[in-house]
Amino acid sequence: MSNSLEVVFVGLGYIGLPTAVVMANHGVRVHGVDVNASAVERIQRGEVTIVEPGLEEQLKKAVDSGQLTASTEMQQGNAFVIAVPTPFKDDYEGDLSYIMSAAESIAPQLRGDEVVILESTSPPKTTQKLADRILELRPDLSVDGADDKPVIHFAYCPERILPGKAMEELISNDRIIGGRTPEAARRATEVYASFCEGELLATDDVTAEMAKLTENSFRDVNIAFANELSLISDKLGIDVWELIELANHHPRVNILQPGPGVGGHCIAVDPWFIVSSDRENSKIIRTAREVNDGKPKWVINKVDEAVKIIDSPVIAALGLAFKPNIDDLRESPALNITKDLAGHVEHATVLAVEPNVSELPKALQNMSNVEFAEYADAIERADVVLLLVDHDEFKTIPAAALKGKTVVDTKGLWR
Template identity: 35%
Template structure:
């Protein structure tokens, strides 16, 4: 007789997992403590933005094999897929949801049943926390740790197709879990012990975090020596044993930005490289904020509005997120790091004021007009931590917004996919109107459909900072935009030379003038994402 399972936690991973099991013929009880989510699912509404998921929900609901409730019932198998965020006070893992899920299982479990933990946790959590809680009430269960390995936007492809790791506490648990996952997993299934599987999951994401940190340092170095890091990475990756990741404005999401700390938590004296990579990636929003300030009001990079170091300002702006990092002894570097990352390329060896003007043209008037940040509007393109996803957890966009606002800038953001978060998403028109700089933070494909000529009619100053090297820069320049790219030292050197030679100009925030007013009528009704003349097609 097939196993009857309960999936506890119906979020980005739990819901797709439950639906794939149900689609494979398994009787599934979905359990979540969020009453709105439960009501939505019971009404046939899919609360998770993921290609193919609404259709799969409709399909399995029709079979009667998927039921959703807030109350856990006794089942053959309990799969725990609850959140494990970073504890903002201690800097370690917050296992509150795992503990509560284990307590709920203990209330209904019977001997012979099986518990599978899928939530990402510090090594040893299954044996040290979950199992003792349940065995305090009932013994004779099988225990397994089996992590997911998926990419948002491809979850329904990768959950069945990727290799599946099963960390089992006994041979019986291993074979039982293998048979269960084989109902929908087509990838290779490998068996190990629970603690090894827990560490493997963390190693996978930590590898990526360290690689991204390396790419970010390459980007900052490239800006100092006058090299386009995107070209350099492409050429370096031609080497058959080199795979440098892409730099960017910071690392977000519930995995890469969080999981490395779970290793540090268990081995604090053996993880200096992991700590440094986290610090490097966490300071990237500061680097971007310095660039914004440099490209608008022209303040000397590395100093805050009151003369404090950029690292100090990041501590105040990032709040709890930074304190979590600081708990691990990883402050924001201010010497050759965040405090100087926005400095003129090459430091003392940078270009002279007589250097040739950049291909972008002369620097914008704000930079030499003495405008204070309080009169400058920054339009952020993107709130999600990665492209083509609605997931904005731990997104660097929010940290960047807090830093900019702490420096006195007005910040408005547009994201066509993110519907909720600490910074509400405005329309593209609202974000662009009167902006003195647009900053591409998230590499959504939808942003490539934006019509830069229409946006040019709205902005106060046509300046674009692309932190992902994502947009068609030739199109934006053709529309009259001054385009800057994080890590492009060639343009940065040339622009710095032009900035040094630029004379004062009188334009300011009011420069939007009649052009913005005229464009408003032309672009009326373009508030919904992807509609109207702000987008091509």
């Protein structure tokens, strides 16, 4: 089947590009389409546009062999894979405008018998909306062959790769394949069988959409539970990390770790897509979001308490990324806490430390009381050491370096 497959990828970002490359190197003819002309030009030359270990050599191979081409113009194919952004709007409703504009560009290319697969993380029933939009533009086509019209198959196939391990996990992870119809699931399964060695689990489209959101909401709720325990433990004067470690010795208990809040573009975003689809019944999911979003304020209060008795306090903020050992600052509570502290504790000097970036992030650049610092120097100068991210570098900081400082350790690294 892979030899006869011609797959058009719509969106060549963190998800679309690695997937297109892996498919192309498994013998599938792949064409990538992106609205970003400069990204397309670089991809055409075999140059990577995102940081992902192993991608560069595989991209070169796919382009050199002619299996992967790219352009800004939509083309025909027998399968389409959509991997465009799905941010949320101010009211936490999912913004489907990128998906709808992908639908509008695909619609004129369809001849009948193609499979259109949505990979973007999406609120429930988005695949149906995508199908409705395409069929609105192409009333000569159908999803089920009604009135003898040619059929277009629609499916939802979510992505769960770990950035940094994408090239391995794309092949090894199990995948959920949700068809609008059983035949659509079968057709989408053929596409993923071309490169995926994990299990291919067929279901319907709405279950598949919810499965993706459920995975990230499960983690968000579990982290909220840990964060709530951290507030209660603080009041009781006990160590939350010891508490969780002890509780996790129960064979059926697995509590995640507390921290300064939850960031990034998945766990802090996806639960809202469930909440917005059924506000009345999503009480725990919503509360978990609120608990995790409230944790930064609690951390800020702790630092405020510590600095109020110091004339010209120096605060070392260790870590700005949204999780350990990466340079990604999107939706990062650590960055937001640092910015908030520098903004309202005007008499303080804030030493911002992030070993995975080379300069002060834009969000902090115009703040006169913030300096970009290296961690050993920052700790030496600080009155208050605020640990925000458990980067490997910080694990080796000796207890002696922290002697005489007020330590606010949001990750339990130095307990």
